[in-house]
Amino acid sequence: MKRVVVGLSGGVDSSVTAHLLKEQGFEVIGLFMKNWHDDSVTISNECPWLEDSNDAMIVAEKLGIPFQVVDLSEQYKERIVDYMFAEYEKGRTPNPDVLCNREIKFDVFMDIALKLGADYVATGHYCRKGEEIIDGKPVYKLLAGKDNNKDQSYFLCQLSQEQLTKALFPIGELTKPEVREIAKEADLITAEKKDSQGLCFIGKVRLPEFLQQKLQPKEGNIVQIPSDFSQYIKETPKFVNKEAELDYFATKFSYSEEDGKVVGKHQGAHYFTKGQRKGLNVGGTKEALYVIETDVNTNTIYTGEGKNHQGLYRNTLFVSNEEIHWIREDLVLNIGEIMEVEARIRYRQALEKATLHKVDTGLYVQFVNKQSAIQEGQFVAWYKNEELLGSGVIS
Structure with a gap:
């Protein structure tokens, strides 16, 4: 009997994952990852992980599988939270969910599972795994989930062959409504539970407040760039080769305050990201303003009117x-x-x-x-x- 460790998160997807594996005859162990209890970066007074770990424990009891909580908060802080702060400080926008899968679920967590003698680690992701023999060796494939609305393959885009070898995604062939139906039939407490929102394992985060723990607020200008800005309408040059053309089109527009007009103030360029509309608090334009560029060196946010602005x-x-x-x-x-x-x-x-x-x-x-x-x-x-x-x- 093969042993599978399931990352039980206290949600419906991982609950059904554990249930299906048990039905298929695997020996299933449920582990809940506690990744967040750093009070120096308080996010809200709610404590989502406590409620989630309780739900996960109740599901494990119902399924009759062993269950324990593993504390990965130290690794999570080091590999995810510190990285996030560093990226925002540079004016980049990280994706913690992708990193969380690469660094935590399929690395730190997988190591723990393998030490428990697991043959596989299973998660409640909506994606599928394929396998093909190429040049005499098995090659593993990461395939989109059957449910187009929920396909989560993107979040696993940094996995390696080694990680995929040991991974199982039992709900990848199902749609969300089917998963909820299975949970209902199996009488699992999570059947009607809402999907978790926000950061991987942390829950809902008000990003500026989260970032303010490390990145101090600093007032700067919000500048509006007109739609007929000179760089948008200049003629495309002749290129010596394809690489020169690619480089030209991959280079982002550069702005200075003189290129537009100051329309407001903000509390820190690193709290904003391209394409953002909320939080600018600037009125008086026909269409909403969107962030088209941020400059953390001069602490300036550049905006354009309307979601079709060329700067985007x-x-x-x-x-x-x-x-x-x-x-x-x-x-x-x-x-x-x-x-x-x-x-x-x-x-x-x-x-x-x-x-x-x-x-x-x-x-x-x-x-x-x-x-x-x-x-x-x-x-x-x-x-x-x-x-x-x-x-x-x-x-």
Whole structure:
């Protein structure tokens, strides 16, 4: 009988994961990861992890499986929270959920599971795992979940072959309503429980307040850039080669305060991210203002009116060599090679046609259509026919 450790989070997805594995004849152990109880960074008076760990324990009792709580808060603070602060300080926007899967669930947590003699680690992610023998060796594939509304493959875009070998995703073939139905039939306490919101394991966070623990508020200007800004309407130059063209289109617009007019004040450029509309508190424009760029060095936020403002759109982005990650190591591109893919730059975004271009210093991703709010620090993930092949941090 194979042993599986399930990351029981106290939600319906992981509860059904444990239930299905037990039905399939696995020996199942439930572990709850306690990742957050750092009172120096209070987020709210609620204590979501306590309620969640209780729900997880009740589910484990109902299923008749062993259960324990493991405290990973130290590793979580080091690998996720400190990284987040450092990225925001540089004016980038990290994705803690992607990191949390790579660094915590499928690394620290997986190590604990393997020490408990587990053959596999299972999570309640809406994605699937495939396998194919290539050149005599098994190659594992990360496939999108069957439920288009819930596909969570993007959050696992940094997993490695080694991590996938040991991973199971039992609900990947199901839709959310089907999962809730199974939970109801099995009489699990989590059947009607709302989906958790916000950061992986922390719950709802008011980001500026969260960041203020480490990044002090500092007043700066909000500048509005007109839609006919000179850089938007200049003629495209002739390029000596494809790489020069890619570099040109991947380079973001640069602004100074003289390029627009000061329309308000903010309390810190590092609290804002591209494409953001809320929190600017500037009135008097026909359409809402959107953040089109932040400059943490001068502590300035640049905005444009309306969600079609040209400052929001680019069709090419760059990933440096250190930040390229291939799940399918057998498909790695060599310098000068290209690959037609579909890609997304955020969770729940529809996949868009794109071409990968491998160059000496990294990888360009050139989209057919312009993308809104390409944000440094976020992950771009590329797919072919439902399979996530690789990803990278946007430079």
